[in-house]
Amino acid sequence: MDLQANNQIKNWLSQSQTGSETAFHELYDFLRGSSFRFLLARVSSREDAQDILQEAFIDLWRSLKSFQYQSDAQFYAFIFKILRRKLSKYYSRHKLLTPFDEKYLQENYESAPEDFRYLLVHLKNLPDKYRVVVELRYWSQMSFAEISQWLGETENNVKVRHHRAIKKLEDLLTQYEQ
Amino acid sequence: MSSNLESKLNNIKVKDLPEQSSAVMWREIWQTKDQYSIWSRFVLSLKNKPALALILALIIFFGASVTTVQAAKRSKPGDLLFPVEIAVENVQLAFSAPIKKNELRVKFSQERADEIADIIQKDKNKSGDKNNEEDIKTALNLLSEYKDAIQTSGDNRAQINMQQVVVKIEKALNNIAGPFELQLKFNKNNQKLKFRIEAEEDDGEIKFNFKTKKFASEDFVFATSTATSTSGLNHEEKIAICHVTGAGQANDLKIATSSLVAHLAHGDKLGECPEDTEEENNEQVTSTKTTSTRSWNNKEKNNQTTSTSSGNDDKDEDQENDKNKRGE
Numbered sequence: 001m002d003l004q005a006n007n008q009i010k011n012w013l014s015q016s017q018t019g020s021e022t023a024f025h026e027l028y029d030f031l032r033g034s035s036f037r038f039l040l041a042r043v044s045s046r047e048d049a050q051d052i053l054q055e056a057f058i059d060l061w062r063s064l065k066s067f068q069y070q071s072d073a074q075f076y077a078f079i080f081k082i083l084r085r086k087l088s089k090y091y092s093r094h095k096l097l098t099p100f101d102e103k104y105l106q107e108n109y110e111s112a113p114e115d116f117r118y119l120l121v122h123l124k125n126l127p128d129k130y131r132v133v134v135e136l137r138y139w140s141q142m143s144f145a146e147i148s149q150w151l152g153e154t155e156n157n158v159k160v161r162h163h164r165a166i167k168k169l170e171d172l173l174t175q176y177e178q
Numbered sequence: 179m180s181s182n183l184e185s186k187l188n189n190i191k192v193k194d195l196p197e198q199s200s201a202v203m204w205r206e207i208w209q210t211k212d213q214y215s216i217w218s219r220f221v222l223s224l225k226n227k228p229a230l231a232l233i234l235a236l237i238i239f240f241g242a243s244v245t246t247v248q249a250a251k252r253s254k255p256g257d258l259l260f261p262v263e264i265a266v267e268n269v270q271l272a273f274s275a276p277i278k279k280n281e282l283r284v285k286f287s288q289e290r291a292d293e294i295a296d297i298i299q300k301d302k303n304k305s306g307d308k309n310n311e312e313d314i315k316t317a318l319n320l321l322s323e324y325k326d327a328i329q330t331s332g333d334n335r336a337q338i339n340m341q342q343v344v345v346k347i348e349k350a351l352n353n354i355a356g357p358f359e360l361q362l363k364f365n366k367n368n369q370k371l372k373f374r375i376e377a378e379e380d381d382g383e384i385k386f387n388f389k390t391k392k393f394a395s396e397d398f399v400f401a402t403s404t405a406t407s408t409s410g411l412n413h414e415e416k417i418a419i420c421h422v423t424g425a426g427q428a429n430d431l432k433i434a435t436s437s438l439v440a441h442l443a444h445g446d447k448l449g450e451c452p453e454d455t456e457e458e459n460n461e462q463v464t465s466t467k468t469t470s471t472r473s474w475n476n477k478e479k480n481n482q483t484t485s486t487s488s489g490n491d492d493k494d495e496d497q498e499n500d501k502n503k504r505g506e
Contacts, residue, residue, distance in 0.1 A: 112191075
């Protein structure tokens with residue numbers, strides 16, 4: 001995600017609200033990458049991540065008429081809320097997630113650490129507010145500034161949470177090794 | 179270690195959506211973005227039609243109320259919705275013409291009778307269940323109110339109909355399976371004893387089992403063999419109750435089964451009074467023709483026997499026996 005491109009957000013939004021396909025497509029291109037990567041950290045298959053992403057953008061389109069732009073951060077938080085809501089519905093439909101295997105890793109990751117599977121397992125055990133920071137930072141490749149906008153938090157808070165998340169993850173991995 | 183873990187995490191590279199997949203997804207989004215389900219379209223349209231939304235809300239509210247009332251109609255004493263049923267009946271009574279009130283009272287009494295029969299039927303093997311006794315009592319109390327109101331009104335036809343309902347309830351109560359049971363405690367020569375009588379209807383006869391046990395022991399021991407009444411059941415068969423007078427005194431009474439409901443309705447209890455509430459000079463006890471081998475002294479002040487009689491012929495003889503017990 002490129003923060004500089006954010007100057008366009010307001011324009012894309014206002015044009016989309018009048019029904020512009022081009023403007024909405026710009027929003028789609030701008031957001032799909034980081035959204036998809038975040039969803040991939042949360043679901044058990046690529047297809048599920050694509051389905052949720054598609055539904056999220058349909059929901060975004062339908063909500064645009066009632067959305068009143070105040071800031072880019074407000075818009076990002078709005079998108080993030082839609083994604084979280086979709087994930088919540090997904091979890092209610094899929095009680096048991098498919099465990100990660102080699103095929104899943106090859107399908108979805110260009111590179112990953114050797115003990116990645118264990119890392120993913122322990123990541124799920126983190127409190128959600130820490131886990132989401134880790135996922136947005138390392139899956140969605142966002143900066144702390146961008147994460148703070150998506151979460152509606154201050155950048156300092158995000159950094160603190162990141163630090164605590166890493167600490168907790170280390171503890172979990174250490175306990176596992178022992 | 180943090181840097182080690184962070185560098186591991188920095189190695190994570192997710193495979194993005196390929197351009198082709200992204201384009202396909204975009205087409206899907208654009209084509210389906212305005213395709214709402216029928217229900218969603220309807221709900222969204224209500225945003226611009228507040229009057230219609232209000233009417234729908236009222237319909238849903240009344241629909242839910244009607245459903246609750248309908249469900250309450252099928253309830254019986256002890257059910258959650260039974261108070262709703264009674265409330266609805268009271269509203270019906272309040273708003274009905276005076277000429278129709280007694281008809282409604284008879285109708286509601288009929289429903290109480292059916293409910294009592296239902297409770298008894300469903301719990302045939304658990305006649306000692308306190309909850310069911312309470313539920314039956316609730317139904318009987320309501321019945322008693324309707325009966326009193328009908329009597330006060332002087333409506334003969336309604337009274338006759340009510341009597342039929344009472345007979346129906348008596349039949350249901352007489353069908354309670356399992357024995358009537360009475361337990362008594364008393365002292366005999368500083369020995370504490372429990373005395374239990376079980377009465378059970380069997381093919382037109384009443385059979386009695388007498389049992390005693392000492393307080394310390396766990397088991398009841400037969401003190402005698404079974405005694406049987408001499409003639410079959412009929413509507414005039416006597417049944418023992420603990421009668422509570424207006425002054426709050428409790429006496430043992432033998433009454434006809436046809437008056438059982440009325441007695442229960444004003445607070446009398448089935449079976450004899452507990453020992454410490456009984457008034458000796460109001461006792462009207464008839465004994466069975468039995469070959470009991472009781473070992474205690476019949477002249478003991480607190481000694482009690484209970485039985486039923488098939489008719490009134492034994493009354494004089496039994497009263498004579500009581501006099502003998504009291505040493506008169």
